[in-house]
Amino acid sequence: MKTQLLILCSFMLFCANMSAQNKDKVSRYEVFIYCNAEQDVSIDNDRGRGNLLGAVLSGVQTISGGYVNSVLDYSVNTIASLLTKNANNKLKWEEIVKAENVYQDTLTTVEPINDFYEEPSKAGPMDPADMKFNGIGCLRTIDGDTVFYISCHINKSRINRINNHSKFELSLDTLVIAPFQCNLPNSSYDTTGLSFERQQNLQFFIEMRLISSWMTAQPMLQKDQTLGCFTISIPINQTDSLDSQKKLRYVRKEGVPEKYRVDGESFVVPRSYMGYRDKDNDYNYEDIWGTGEYKIELLLKESCDISKNFRDNWKSDWKRRQKAAKNKNFIQSLLKEVTTQKWDTIGKQWIITTLKGPADMIKTELGYQPQ
Numbered sequence: 001m002k003t004q005l006l007i008l009c010s011f012m013l014f015c016a017n018m019s020a021q022n023k024d025k026v027s028r029y030e031v032f033i034y035c036n037a038e039q040d041v042s043i044d045n046d047r048g049r050g051n052l053l054g055a056v057l058s059g060v061q062t063i064s065g066g067y068v069n070s071v072l073d074y075s076v077n078t079i080a081s082l083l084t085k086n087a088n089n090k091l092k093w094e095e096i097v098k099a100e101n102v103y104q105d106t107l108t109t110v111e112p113i114n115d116f117y118e119e120p121s122k123a124g125p126m127d128p129a130d131m132k133f134n135g136i137g138c139l140r141t142i143d144g145d146t147v148f149y150i151s152c153h154i155n156k157s158r159i160n161r162i163n164n165h166s167k168f169e170l171s172l173d174t175l176v177i178a179p180f181q182c183n184l185p186n187s188s189y190d191t192t193g194l195s196f197e198r199q200q201n202l203q204f205f206i207e208m209r210l211i212s213s214w215m216t217a218q219p220m221l222q223k224d225q226t227l228g229c230f231t232i233s234i235p236i237n238q239t240d241s242l243d244s245q246k247k248l249r250y251v252r253k254e255g256v257p258e259k260y261r262v263d264g265e266s267f268v269v270p271r272s273y274m275g276y277r278d279k280d281n282d283y284n285y286e287d288i289w290g291t292g293e294y295k296i297e298l299l300l301k302e303s304c305d306i307s308k309n310f311r312d313n314w315k316s317d318w319k320r321r322q323k324a325a326k327n328k329n330f331i332q333s334l335l336k337e338v339t340t341q342k343w344d345t346i347g348k349q350w351i352i353t354t355l356k357g358p359a360d361m362i363k364t365e366l367g368y369q370p371q
Contacts, residue, residue, distance in 0.1 A: 004369050028142075031107045031298055034135040034153060035115075068276065093318045094306070101304045103183035103198060107138070108297040112213065116269035116292030125214070125271045125289045128162050133269070135170065136208050136230075138298060147178040147247075150206060152230070152262055162268060170208075170230050170262045175250040177204060179236050196238040198310040204234040207299035214272040227294075228266020269294045 118130035135153035139146065151174040158169045179202055184194050194202070208230040213223045234248075242248055250259060271289030278286050310317070 003079050024072070024311060028140065029105075029107055030141075030299075031101055031109075032137050032139070032141045033113065034137065035132045036134050038215065046176060054253075089318055093314050093321075094311070097185075097306055097310075097317075100185040100187040101306065103186040103302040104243065104300065106297065106299050109295045112295050114291060114292045114293055116212075116294055117271065118213045120291055121190070121271060121289050122287065123289075125216070125273065126166050127271065127289065128166075128268060131162075131268065133294075135173075136296060138206070138300070142181055145178075145181075146176055147181040148204075149174065149176040150232070151175075152208070152232075155262075159332075161265075166267050167228070167265045168268060169265050171252065171258065172250075172262050173231060173252050175234070175248070175260060177234065177236065177248040179242070179248065180246055184302050184304055185304075188277045194304075196307070198307055199304040200237070200307045202236045203303050204232075204236070205233075205299075205301040205303070206232045207301075209297040209299075210294055211271070212269045212292070213271045213298060214293065215274070217273040219273060222270070224295075227269065228264060230262050230264040230266065232260060232262050234260055272321040329340070 116131065116133050118126075118132050121127035121129060123129070133154075135151070137151040138148070140148035152170040152172050152173065155169040155171040157171075161167050161169065180194050182194055182202070182204075184199060184202070210227045210229075211224055212227055213221070213225065215221055236248060240248060252258060269292035271292050274288055274290060275285055276288055277283045
């Protein structure tokens with residue numbers, strides 16, 4: 001069975017680091033939803049692991065900006081206020097570093113996605129026939145290099161839960177993480193990147209939520225209801241085995257216990273009710289339930305602890321921070337956010353793009369002049 005890939009893209013541009021080394025690097029996040037054209041819960045669908053990442057990477061090249069919907073200003077927290085507080089310097093230093101050791105962002109669809117199922121149903125709102133939805137994934141690249149990739153599909157070994165409980169579970173199929181290119185430390189000051197000499201107990205946390213709205217037969221509107229939540233925690237330490245490119249790679253194999261478990265579950269999307277006149281049956285009034293509408297929300301979080309060595313040598317780091325804070329270019333107080341959405345007629349997919357970064361970076365990347 002041929003699998004179609006519906007990609008909902010969210011570009012995130014960050015250049016909080018002020019060094020020349022990182023200033024021009026572009027970080028892209030792309031959220032995608034796998035859809036099968038003729039999915040049925042009883043069919044053993046081919047995940048196509050071998051070609052999936054290549055297909056996603058190829059799709060990146062076709063994405064372009066345009067159709068700007070909004071431009072928003074927002075403030076970015078810096079360490080400047082902490083530097084002026086009347087408190088013990090070591091306590092201030094620890095508070096700053098702890099804040100820098102956490103990075104969090106949320107990627108979400110702007111508009112609901114239609115057709116959780118392939119066709120409407122006369123059987124009822126929870127009829128699982130022709131279910132199209134087959135999984136969720138996320139890709140992050142920096143200058144075209146994959147630094148984070150996760151691919152999850154419906155857990156076929158637990159497919160009976162759909163018929164028994166109206167719920168489904170996910171399994172992690174593929175994972176790629178480049179820990180030394182993560183977003184930590186989340187700092188305008190520290191431009192050296194992650195180091196296990198200074199950070200330890202690195203943790204990647206992913207939360208995926210399925211949200212839906214539908215109309216019941218009463219009729220009653222159910223608006224933005226969370227149907228389920230999936231979470232994955234991936235710890236990485238200095239002793240973990242990385243490849244020659246300093247990346248953690250994992251591909252789930254059939255018959256082998258899962259190394260990383262996807263916790264949680266979700267109800268299937270309820271079909272929305274609609275009555276209609278059947279012209280082929282003397283225009284008798286009949287009930288029908290639609291193809292299901294839903295949204296996906298992903299929370300991405302990176303965190304780590306302060307190493308003992310870094311804490312013991314806090315004074316030298318504190319002095320460098322005070323010196324850096326005197327640089328007028330150190331504090332970046334204003335960024336731009338641009339959100340776009342358009343339909344790709346060639347790829348048959350919605351593309352939702354969010355750019356975050358300094359105004360000149362957005363202008364360079366999209367050829368767009370922020371207002």
